[in-house]
Amino acid sequence: MMYYDGELTTPYKSRATFFPQGLRLDSVTRKDSGEYSCEVTGKDSSGKPQYFQDKTQLVVLVPPSVPIAQVPTSVSTGSTATLYCIEKDASPPPVFTWYKNGVPMPENPKDSPTFQNSSYTIDKTTGQLQISPVMKTDVGQYSCQAENPQGKESSAPVQMEVSKRVLTQKHNIQGGKGHRDIARCQEFFNGICLEQRCLRKLSPCHMPKLKTSKPHPSGQLKFSHYFRNRE
Structure with a gap:
């Protein structure tokens, strides 16, 4: 001017x-x-x-517009999920609050009995919510609120589903008739298989620990190779 x-x-x-x-x-x-x-x-x-x-x-005072909650619809246990609250009109810039199933999420999850077993961080100035590692209990509807001295607006809730991370392994059974079977890890977390099921028998597999090529103590099972499938 x-x-x-x-x-x-x-x-x-x-x-x-x-x-x-x-x-x-x-x-x-x-x-x-x-x-x-x-x-x-x-x-x-x-x-x-x-x-x-x-x-x-x-400073021209402008109330927030309706924010948009960017939430992944499906994540795997053990992974990292990043959620964003988008609002670009408010002046001064808004402060953001996240909600899970309608309950406000504190900045420190340990401050609330509802979220004390969760692991996440919230940046109230950018509107970013990061959950790491994702657990089964993180499934739910997430929404966010933008607020400044002129007013506040809330986003529509978005459902986030949590699925198990699956590890599929191939191994050889030694002794007698040698044949190949497939085991599927039903619960995989931080490189550790918590529960394994044989696809053929649908029963627990007696297998050595993951990520090893050493023979099973019984001398009957040994891995030939493995690969990971993420759901």
């Missing part, structure tokens, strides 16, 4: 009024927020040029 030759330049010309001691803006928007400076030039009694400047900060 500039006041030149007795009038203001565009785009403020049609909605700003200048007077000797100040400036009035009509129909302000969030874009009008910013730093404004006033410069005055002249001469003193001796004819020496003089220059003065003063600055002020203008």
